[in-house]
Amino acid sequence: MSAGERLPGTPDPMHRWPGAGGVMIAGDTWGDPRGPLVVLQHGGGQTRHAWKGAGESLGRSGYHAVAFDARGHGDSDWAEPDDYGPDFMVEDLRCVAQALGSDNPILVGASMGGGVSLLAIGMGEVDAKALVLVDMAPKMEPEGQRKIQEFMAQKPDGFDTLDEVAEAIANYQPHRKRPRNLDGLVKNVRLGANGKYRWHWDPARRKSHVPGSPIYRQRLHDAAENLSLPTLLVRGGLSDVLSEAGAQSFLEQCPQAEYVSVKDAAHMVAGDRNDIFAGAVIEFLGRVAPAGEMAE
Numbered sequence: 183m184s185a186g187e188r189l190p191g192t193p194d195p196m197h198r199w200p201g202a203g204g205v206m207i208a209g210d211t212w213g214d215p216r217g218p219l220v221v222l223q224h225g226g227g228q229t230r231h232a233w234k235g236a237g238e239s240l241g242r243s244g245y246h247a248v249a250f251d252a253r254g255h256g257d258s259d260w261a262e263p264d265d266y267g268p269d270f271m272v273e274d275l276r277c278v279a280q281a282l283g284s285d286n287p288i289l290v291g292a293s294m295g296g297g298v299s300l301l302a303i304g305m306g307e308v309d310a311k312a313l314v315l316v317d318m319a320p321k322m323e324p325e326g327q328r329k330i331q332e333f334m335a336q337k338p339d340g341f342d343t344l345d346e347v348a349e350a351i352a353n354y355q356p357h358r359k360r361p362r363n364l365d366g367l368v369k370n371v372r373l374g375a376n377g378k379y380r381w382h383w384d385p386a387r388r389k390s391h392v393p394g395s396p397i398y399r400q401r402l403h404d405a406a407e408n409l410s411l412p413t414l415l416v417r418g419g420l421s422d423v424l425s426e427a428g429a430q431s432f433l434e435q436c437p438q439a440e441y442v443s444v445k446d447a448a449h450m451v452a453g454d455r456n457d458i459f460a461g462a463v464i465e466f467l468g469r470v471a472p473a474g475e476m477a478e
Contacts, residue, residue: 184260185380186372191365193231195257199250199281201274203265208257209250209278210234213241217473218311219284221275222249223295225450226393227334227383229256231369232292236452239460244473245288250278252294254384256369266387268398271298272307285309288471290463292316292452293423294393297402304405311471312412314463317424317449319415319432320402326423326449327394329354334388340378347371347379357420357448406435412470413439416462418447418454440466 195208210230220240222233233249240247251258253274254266261270275298279287289310291299296318302308333354341347344364351367352360371379392398413436417429426443433439442462447454467473 184372185382185384186374188257189368189371189373191368193369195230195251197248199278201253201258201277202270203261205253205259205261205265205270205274207250207253207259207274207278209248210237211282212237212247213243213245215246215282217244217246218467218471219279219282219287220245220247220467221279221287221289221299222247223275223289223291223298224249224252224255225293225295226252226330226387227255227381228292228450229369229382231256232450232453235456236290236460236463239456239464243464243468245467246282248278248282250274252298254387256382260384260386263386263389266384268298268301268401272302272305275299275302276307279308286311288312288314288467290314290316291318293318293449297393297398300402300405300409303411304402304408306408310411312414312467313409314414314416314466315432316416316451316459317418317421319424319428320399320406320435321428321431322394322399323423323425323428324394326421329422330449331388334381334383338385340374340376340380341371342378344368344371344379355448355450357446358454403435406432409436410438412466414463414466415439415441416451416459417441417443418449418451419443419445420448420454421451423449 230249237247289299
């Protein structure tokens with residue numbers, strides 16, 4: 183199943199790989215395949231396209247960057263309703279890294295993707311060289327998470343026009359200027375059988391994975407206890423999802439971690455200020471996992 187027909191202008195994925203249980207995972211890559219692999223994982227309700235600018239910057243800097251649509255998102259397959267938990271996504275991550283020939287990738291994850299990255303390392307499923315968490319830590323703000331869930335739950339039957347889609351996004355991200363050209367929205371929605379525009383994701387995934395649940399947050403906290411690799415936490419200075427107190431709590435738990443707060447960015451840090459975000463990540467990786475090292 184899918185959310186509907188892909189709209190004209192939606193970019194085709196460069197690659198597809200089999201993930202957990204045979205679910206096909208769609209992704210794009212940038213840079214020299216001989217460079218260190220950097221796996222970019224998006225947040226809930228996003229797609230691989232959120233990382234395009236960062237992926238291109240990493241590719242120009244000598245890394246082999248890959249961004250893929252999480253199961254149930256974008257151009258990746260939908261899964262069975264009970265197969266959307268974080269452990270399935272950890273296995274998808276491991277499958278993609280293996281398909282690209284890397285036993286020790288660099289993991290960069292935003293929000294949901296950050297949780298997957300943290301669990302993958304903390305549970306010993308992926309032997310990563312370095313970790314970058316983007317506006318995500320074990321201690322998150324319930325109010326910010328509530329706003330995300332409300333945004334994703336609106337208009338379950340779909341939007342009548344792309345203008346309505348743009349309005350919904352603008353209401354959720356008031357700090358961004360609303361684009362005049364709506365062409366960029368086509369990759370985020372599908373045209374349903376009822377003629378309405380629906381988000382690209384499987385609504386069933388929201389029922390099986392609740393990011394604010396105490397059990398999940400405890401799993402993230404326990405995983406963070408096992409971190410010993412070079413780690414960078416990037417927070418959006420305007421974020422209402424990860425507070426400064428939440429960031430400092432993680433830094434106390436993981437004293438080896440470095441920290442960057444991006445002043446003019448909210449929860450979608452890479453989308454708000456990709457120039458600062460990509461520069462900070464490349465500078466960090468240049469010290470802890472230089473691009474001159476050949477992929478292993």
